[in-house]
Amino acid sequence: MDKIVTKDNMAAWLRSLREKYEMIGPVKRPDGAPEFRDIDMMPPGIIPGGIEVALDNAAWLMPPKDYLLPPTETLFTYDEKDQAEPLKVPLAGDKPRLLLGLRACDARAIRVLDHVYLDGAFADPYYAARRKGMVMVGNVCDEARWSCFCTSVGEPVEWLKDLDAVITDIGAGFVVTANTPVGESLLDSSYLSDPSDQQMNLKVAAWDKLAAIPKRPFADKLAKDFLAWDDPIWEKYARKCLGCGICSYLCPSCSCFDIQDERVAGQIERFRCRDTCQTCYFTLMPSHNPRPEKKMRMRQRLSHKFKYQPEQFDIIGCTGCGRCVELCPVNLDIRQALAEVTPNE
Amino acid sequence: MSSAQPATIEQMKQNPYKPLLATIEEIVEETWDTKTFRAVFQDEEMREKFTYKPGQFQEVSVFGVGEATFCLASTPTRPGSIEFSVRKVGSLTDALHEMSEGAVVGIRGPFGNWFPYQEWKGKDLLFIGGGIGMAPLRSLLNFCLDNRDDYGRVDVIYGARSSDLLCYKTEFDAWRNSKNTNLFLTIDKEEEGWQHNVGFVPAYLNDLAPKPDNTIAITCGPPIMIKFVLQNLATLGFTDEQIYTTLEMKMKCGVGKCGRCNIGHLFVCVDGPVFSYAQIRGLPPEF
Ligand SMILES: Cc1cc2nc3c(=O)[nH]c(=O)nc-3n(C[C@H](O)[C@H](O)[C@H](O)COP(=O)(O)OP(=O)(O)OC[C@H]3O[C@@H](n4cnc5c(N)ncnc54)[C@H](O)[C@@H]3O)c2cc1C
Ligand code: SF4
Ligand code: SF4
Ligand code: FES
Numbered sequence: 001m002d003k004i005v006t007k008d009n010m011a012a013w014l015r016s017l018r019e020k021y022e023m024i025g026p027v028k029r030p031d032g033a034p035e036f037r038d039i040d041m042m043p044p045g046i047i048p049g050g051i052e053v054a055l056d057n058a059a060w061l062m063p064p065k066d067y068l069l070p071p072t073e074t075l076f077t078y079d080e081k082d083q084a085e086p087l088k089v090p091l092a093g094d095k096p097r098l099l100l101g102l103r104a105c106d107a108r109a110i111r112v113l114d115h116v117y118l119d120g121a122f123a124d125p126y127y128a129a130r131r132k133g134m135v136m137v138g139n140v141c142d143e144a145r146w147s148c149f150c151t152s153v154g155e156p157v158e159w160l161k162d163l164d165a166v167i168t169d170i171g172a173g174f175v176v177t178a179n180t181p182v183g184e185s186l187l188d189s190s191y192l193s194d195p196s197d198q199q200m201n202l203k204v205a206a207w208d209k210l211a212a213i214p215k216r217p218f219a220d221k222l223a224k225d226f227l228a229w230d231d232p233i234w235e236k237y238a239r240k241c242l243g244c245g246i247c248s249y250l251c252p253s254c255s256c257f258d259i260q261d262e263r264v265a266g267q268i269e270r271f272r273c274r275d276t277c278q279t280c281y282f283t284l285m286p287s288h289n290p291r292p293e294k295k296m297r298m299r300q301r302l303s304h305k306f307k308y309q310p311e312q313f314d315i316i317g318c319t320g321c322g323r324c325v326e327l328c329p330v331n332l333d334i335r336q337a338l339a340e341v342t343p344n345e
Numbered sequence: 346m347s348s349a350q351p352a353t354i355e356q357m358k359q360n361p362y363k364p365l366l367a368t369i370e371e372i373v374e375e376t377w378d379t380k381t382f383r384a385v386f387q388d389e390e391m392r393e394k395f396t397y398k399p400g401q402f403q404e405v406s407v408f409g410v411g412e413a414t415f416c417l418a419s420t421p422t423r424p425g426s427i428e429f430s431v432r433k434v435g436s437l438t439d440a441l442h443e444m445s446e447g448a449v450v451g452i453r454g455p456f457g458n459w460f461p462y463q464e465w466k467g468k469d470l471l472f473i474g475g476g477i478g479m480a481p482l483r484s485l486l487n488f489c490l491d492n493r494d495d496y497g498r499v500d501v502i503y504g505a506r507s508s509d510l511l512c513y514k515t516e517f518d519a520w521r522n523s524k525n526t527n528l529f530l531t532i533d534k535e536e537e538g539w540q541h542n543v544g545f546v547p548a549y550l551n552d553l554a555p556k557p558d559n560t561i562a563i564t565c566g567p568p569i570m571i572k573f574v575l576q577n578l579a580t581l582g583f584t585d586e587q588i589y590t591t592l593e594m595k596m597k598c599g600v601g602k603c604g605r606c607n608i609g610h611l612f613v614c615v616d617g618p619v620f621s622y623a624q625i626r627g628l629p630p631e632f
Contacts, residue, residue: 075362078408080449087451089363120615122361122600229629256604259362259597261411268409270362275603282605283595286434288568290594290608290631300607300631308610 001178003192004199010174013191017098021135024067025100036062036101063252063323064099064106068113068130071249072273075126075259079267097130102138104156104210105148105319107163109252110136115313116255135182138163140206144213147322149335152219154316157211170202177203218338222316227299227307228342237337238294240330245276247301247324247332253317256282277301302337354394357453361600364406364451365391369444370426375512376505379477380442381418381430384450396421396455399462399485400591400619403454404599405429405441413437414596416618417455418480422491427452430480430512456599457618460485460589465561469497473574475546475566476505479512481591481618482565487516490523497525500555504531504546504570508539529553547573550581557582563589575622585623592617592625592632608632 005013017023026036076089102110117127138160150156160166164183168175175195178184195203248254258275261268275282277300283291291297305317318334325333356365371383386392397403402416419428433442444450462485470489474482482501489496501520505511511530521528531542531549542549547570555562562583564574571590578588594606594613601615609629611617620628 078451080408087363087366089360116604117602120601122358122602124600124602125360125362255602257597257602259412259603261409263409270406270408272362272603275605277604285593285595287593296631303609304604304607308607311610 001184001187002195002200002203003176003178003187004173004195005176005192006173009191013189014100016189016191017186020096021098022095023098023100024064036064036066036099061250061323063109063250063321064102065109065113065252065255067097067099068110068127068134069117069255069257069274072271073126075270075272077264077267077269081266091129096133096135098135098137100137102136102163103141103321104138104159105150105321106252107136107138108150108154108156108159108319109321111159111162112253112309112313112315112317112319113255115309115315119313135186136163137165137167137183137186139167139169140210142169142206145322145326147325148320149216149322150320151211151213152216152335153222153318153320155211156213157207159319160207160210168203168206170199170206173199175199175203216335216339218335218341221338221341222306226341227303229299231299231342233337233340233342234295234299236340237332238298241278241294241298241332242330243278243280243294243297244329245278246327246329247334248276248278249274250323250327251318252321252323253305253319277304298337302334302341306338354391354396356391361453361456362598364404364453365395367427367450367452369446369448369450372444372446373515375430375514376510378433379430379512380433381428381512382441382444382450383419383426383428384452385426386452387449392425395427396424397427398455398459399488400459400481401455401457402599402614402618403427403429403452403456404596405437406451406453407437407440407444408449408451410440411437412451412453412597413441414599416481416484416591418483420484420487420491422488430477430483432477453599457614458616460563460619462488466495467497467559469558469560470499471555471560471562472499472501472503473546473550473562473564473566474501474503475570476510477512478564478566478570479503480565482563483513483516485563486520490520490526493524497559499523499526500529500553501527502529502531502546502550502553504533504549504566506533508532508536545573546570547577550574550577554581557584557587561587561589565591585626586621588622589619590622590625591619594632 024038074090076087078087080086117124161179164180165186166177176187178187256275257272259272261270278297283289309315309317366387367384369382370385373381375381397417402414404412405415406412415429417427418430431438431441433439472482472486531544535543562578564571592613596606596614597603599614601612606613608631
């Protein structure tokens, strides 16, 4: 189902959705930097204007996973003085969340996270609780950033279909496409009307433009068994890596975590926090460390996304979002590594 | 890498991160650095409901310190409590060793796959253990001895650097006295009063030269021991499909989520820890 909303009505429509949903979206901070954040926390009346909801692909810095997997979260608290029920699990909030401004690659990343956290014998109850009521609204990128390569790892137009609703900027207004019943319920609003054929053609053109982003030459290599174990490029790329983990922390589909205990105000809190396979501590055991060298950890990160996850879930774990390309402090570029890696014959 | 789902209990399915509370009822000092803990669930119903299979592991919490992975060293044929043996190597294992009877711990599990003992009915079993590597083997051994008629001859080769480093000494007689069961002990160096073999486990294995026919070999111990045991088993005619072991990787979640324990696309916490040597040969060399 498609509807059209004028640029003037957009803010009013979004505001009306806030009655039902806690809205998270990409906003431009007063200093111009974009980030995903809780729109409800903004002073009322300033979406858009003042602080702008950024429905272009500039709002890419913080990945939406923050709202499914907070950087740290309490798994339970333990209070030894409480004889009756020493162990308590925090409950998730009850107002459903709507994530706004997801790009095709963000939708894909959530698909990857769904596999990791929901598949298998045990589902992750904390992730599942947040994911269950979550509504995903996205938009079609108007152009590719210099760093991104979604079409080289998959089909972003197909990824858009995982969203409940997709907003396409056609210049004079926005075409909003519902993919699910929840998406249709969002479109059930007096601020929206039926689009004309011409408006629909503009929407199709925008989706075609996304699909036509040129592929990188390495795209053809991304078959299942393509990363060579002893490739010299692991060493080459690992040499300047700082092991800072920024590539993992900001990657929308990186999902690994650590579990630790902490004493807070007389009780014990068990929490989990983001972790990265790029440090030597990740796999360090008292007896030995299976990945003591940087080149092994570099190989792990790429292999996990381009080889292990395809084997495990039949999905490439990288969405081509380009965050790790833009944000690595020493300019390591995953695309260059993919271009140079030797296919495993 | 058993394809079947791990046997588990409703609570763990609902929230695999929430430990069940248990009280330490008994602590046995096995060696200078290893203790065996017997824990009983606080929830009385859980004491009967908690079941597991030999080879599976659990995450043990010391609240305020954290968690560590230990295999279930007891057998489900003796329900009511669970046992795990702990070598003191770091912060959590230190904290456990500091505990006295009556202390409270948390238990998450059972996790992972198990020895395919159902497929081994009617076969002879050869256990080859070194040091604390005997812990997962003990679970399977006692399980098989409690179902003695399901299996053929049972041989146990167990070694340690010295006699005071052998665990489960109080059970040796029970093992020896079981029907059609032999216990072969060995230590690295000569000791006064030692009446058993002297020499490394792999060498002793060669001396004993067990026949591979209709036999499954299960081995666990320090990596160097396993390496030579595997070589010698191959020389004795055992195929890769006849040899099983358990692998150890750093673990946190135990349920395939935290991404820590992978070897290639397999996760030791869900696809392991039990692997046949044939499966191990197919893994990337990173464990
Ligand atoms: C499937 C499985 C089954 C197991 N079964 C058993 C069992 O039955 N019995 C048993 O005793 N063990 C078993 N283990 C091993 C056991 O899990 C570890 O010994 C235990 O987790 C150690 O925890 P810890 O907190 O005491 O050690 P830690 O304090 O985590 O670490 C111990 C040592 O590791 C090094 N280290 C750790 N972190 C760091 C760091 N950040 N920086 C530098 N060095 C560091 C140090 O050398 C330190 O002394 C098993 C493991 C697995 C995976
Ligand atoms: S961001 Fe760059 S330097 Fe930091 S761990 Fe990743 S690859 Fe290494
Ligand atoms: S690996 Fe890099 S490009 Fe791929 S999804 Fe993660 S951050 Fe984006
Ligand atoms: S221990 Fe977390 S994935 Fe295996």
